[in-house]
Amino acid sequence: MSRPRKILAVTGGVGGAKLAVGLAQLLGPDELMFAVNVGDDFIHLGLHISPDIDSLTYALAGQNNQELGWGRAGETWQFIETLGSLGGDDWFRLGDKDMALHMRRSLMLQNGASLSAATQEVTQRMGIAHRVIPISDDPIRTVVQSTQGDLMFQHYFVRERCEPAVHGFRFEGMANAVLNPTIAAYLADCDAIIICPSNPFVSVAPVIEVAGFLAATEQIPTIAVAPIVGGIALKGPAAKMMQELDIPTTALGVAEHYQHKYPHLLNGFVIDSTDADSLPDFNLPTIATQSVMSSLQDRIALAEACLDFFDQLAA
Numbered sequence: 001m002s003r004p005r006k007i008l009a010v011t012g013g014v015g016g017a018k019l020a021v022g023l024a025q026l027l028g029p030d031e032l033m034f035a036v037n038v039g040d041d042f043i044h045l046g047l048h049i050s051p052d053i054d055s056l057t058y059a060l061a062g063q064n065n066q067e068l069g070w071g072r073a074g075e076t077w078q079f080i081e082t083l084g085s086l087g088g089d090d091w092f093r094l095g096d097k098d099m100a101l102h103m104r105r106s107l108m109l110q111n112g113a114s115l116s117a118a119t120q121e122v123t124q125r126m127g128i129a130h131r132v133i134p135i136s137d138d139p140i141r142t143v144v145q146s147t148q149g150d151l152m153f154q155h156y157f158v159r160e161r162c163e164p165a166v167h168g169f170r171f172e173g174m175a176n177a178v179l180n181p182t183i184a185a186y187l188a189d190c191d192a193i194i195i196c197p198s199n200p201f202v203s204v205a206p207v208i209e210v211a212g213f214l215a216a217t218e219q220i221p222t223i224a225v226a227p228i229v230g231g232i233a234l235k236g237p238a239a240k241m242m243q244e245l246d247i248p249t250t251a252l253g254v255a256e257h258y259q260h261k262y263p264h265l266l267n268g269f270v271i272d273s274t275d276a277d278s279l280p281d282f283n284l285p286t287i288a289t290q291s292v293m294s295s296l297q298d299r300i301a302l303a304e305a306c307l308d309f310f311d312q313l314a315a
């Protein structure tokens with residue numbers, strides 16, 4: 001059995017982008033497409049910000065800011081610091097270089113372009129051959145239901161530093177959001193789907209809950225990589241959210257959450273080697289491998305392991 005050659009990778013921002021980079025090293029632009037979360041998007045300072053699309057774009061272009069873990073490499077901050085000194089909103093740190101991207105996208109959108117078209121323009125200009133596709137061109141906005149009331153995602157994540165306890169999420173606009181036709185067409189002869197190690201509640205859910213996605217993927221082998229390793233989130237507030245939602249903060253907890261909420265979604269699951277003791281507890285095919293990705297080699301090795309896993313599942 002040969003490896004799947006047409007893969008859709010579902011990803012949120014920084015955590016998922018690491019595996020995305022590994023996959024992009026192994027698969028060509030006709031073999032790999034990225035379906036990206038837009039629930040983190042918001043209008044800020046009059047600009048359309050798409051944090052997950054941008055994190056993936058910067059990572060694929062080798063332009064991600066490794067010190068901060070978000071934003072663009074080699075950044076300067078004159079704009080936001082000057083804005084702050086004038087009494088403007090400076091809690092969301094827009095770097096000078098990053099601003100150019102938001103400005104370019106926002107003006108394209110104002111002139112009638114879709115988010116897909118604006119993303120294609122930026123990714124191509126940054127030398128990215130793979131297709132980075134927003135899950136929908138319609139607005140989907142993640143609202144975090146918390147002890148401080150309903151918070152727009154970036155208000156919860158950046159302004160409130162994920163401190164409020166969460167008890168749920170809703171995705172404004174989801175009911176009217178149309179699955180991106182480019183993704184729908186790709187799924188028609190897609191061989192395999194990889195859910196990158198992104199937050200299940202605020203990165204993966206707003207992608208897979210877009211009408212038509214789950215139905216279109218039911219017959220396609222799908223695996224997810226756990227974003228929790230040794231009870232700790234690889235990135236961001238996933239473990240804290242799980243605790244607050246009364247879900248065990250383990251890789252098994254993530255798998256069971258997916259299986260309970262989306263019964264036909266997963267055919268396989270990938271956990272970190274440090275959690276290998278829990279392998280017998282999974283009731284779906286599961287492999288343990290190194291999923292903590294510190295280097296490019298780690299990203300490629302995890303991508304290889306995911307592709308090999310599809311061979312095992314087929315056999």
Ligand code: FO1
Binds near residue numbers: 013040055098158
């Ligand atoms: N994350 C932060 O923690 N603080 C920031 O000030 C911040 C600014 C920012 C600007 C543009 C952008 O595209 C992303 C930015 N992020 C920032 C990251 C972002 O909020 C999160 O990483 C994602 O939304 C979570 O996936």
